[in-house]
Amino acid sequence: MIPIYSQSDGQHCIQQAALFFLQRYQAQHAGNDQVLFCKAVEYLRSTFELAMPLAEKLVSDAYGDLKILHERRRLDISASIDTLAVITDPANGMTWAVPVGAIVGRVIEAPDNRRLRLV
Structure with a gap:
């Protein structure tokens, strides 16, 4: 019996090829992610004959x-609630429950916070 693959299976495989391409050439284009992105798009288009949007x-x-x-x-979105963020580290099995108020107070409303923007 011939296995039947869905379109999403094929796209997932091509996305993995794009990821490998990005990993391989990331050092060559350090500091210029746009060039790396464009080269990866061209790689997919030429190798897999894809339309530009895909x-x-x-x-x-x-x-x-x-x-x-x-x-x-x-x-961990499934374990988090509206007032508590649950963060996990699968590598060492650790889990942290962080109150949203602590995140707001120490990150968002921190006096030296210039990185975050209101959206």
Whole structure:
């Protein structure tokens, strides 16, 4: 029997190819993510004969994966509630319950906070 793959399976495989491309050439384009992004899009278009919008979407998704690859800690949305953020570190099995008020007080309303912007 021949296995049947959905379109999303194929797109996931191509997205993984984009991620590998980004990882491989990231050092060559350090400081210029736009060039790296464009080269990855062209790689997908030429290798897999994709339309530009789909290639850009898959590279964009892969780029997001690349940026969080080394960030171990994750927000556990299913365990969090509106007043408590639950953060996990799967690498060491640690879990933290952080009151949202503490996040607001120490990050958002911190006097030296210039990084965050109101959206």
